[in-house]
Amino acid sequence: MKKKIIIPAFLIVLVSACNSSGDKEKKETDTTTASHGHMDHGTPGEGVPALPAVPEGAKVFFANLKDGDVVSSPLKIEMGASSIKVDTAGPVIAGVGHHHLIIDAGDSIPTGTIIPMDSVHKHFGRAQTQTEIALAPGKHKLTLQFADGLHRSYGAIMANTITVEVKK
Numbered sequence: 001m002k003k004k005i006i007i008p009a010f011l012i013v014l015v016s017a018c019n020s021s022g023d024k025e026k027k028e029t030d031t032t033t034a035s036h037g038h039m040d041h042g043t044p045g046e047g048v049p050a051l052p053a054v055p056e057g058a059k060v061f062f063a064n065l066k067d068g069d070v071v072s073s074p075l076k077i078e079m080g081a082s083s084i085k086v087d088t089a090g091p092v093i094a095g096v097g098h099h100h101l102i103i104d105a106g107d108s109i110p111t112g113t114i115i116p117m118d119s120v121h122k123h124f125g126r127a128q129t130q131t132e133i134a135l136a137p138g139k140h141k142l143t144l145q146f147a148d149g150l151h152r153s154y155g156a157i158m159a160n161t162i163t164v165e166v167k168k
């Protein structure tokens with residue numbers, strides 16, 4: 001008899017606690033989801049999960065190159081990421097994504113746009129953080145673009161563009 005009163009009261013406390021934390025800090029909810037390592041939302045058939053928010057201060061960068069460098073081909077490229085985790089493509093998890101290299105094909109990809117898969121848009125969906133590419137002599141524009149598990153761009157904030165010159 002007493003239990004019947006206690007349980008609903010307990011549930012109400014739980015629900016209101018969830019709501020207040022969800023309203024107060026969206027990021028906290030995202031972090032919780034990520035730490036589970038699985039999708040708690042967006043189960044198959046329920047539609048596509050939303051593009052996660054970019055963590056505060058996250059960025060990508062060329063770890064071994066800077067703008068204007070004179071280099072030789074083949075060129076080794078080390079892809080850096082900070083305040084965001086590099087992992088394999090597939091699941092959509094907040095604070096996680098993988099690198100893409102765009103070669104002589106423009107700057108960042110608009111937020112939410114799926115990055116094309118072709119010879120000038122290279123995906124590193126197995127969580128690679130380095131690669132080697134062959135480039136003809138002359139100037140080349142290289143863009144790193146980070147994207148979520150479904151290859152949807154995290155936008156200009158998660159991109160970095162440099163120009164290198166390959167010597168003959």
Ligand SMILES: [Cu+2]
Nearest residue numbers: 123124125151
């Ligand atoms: Cu991709």
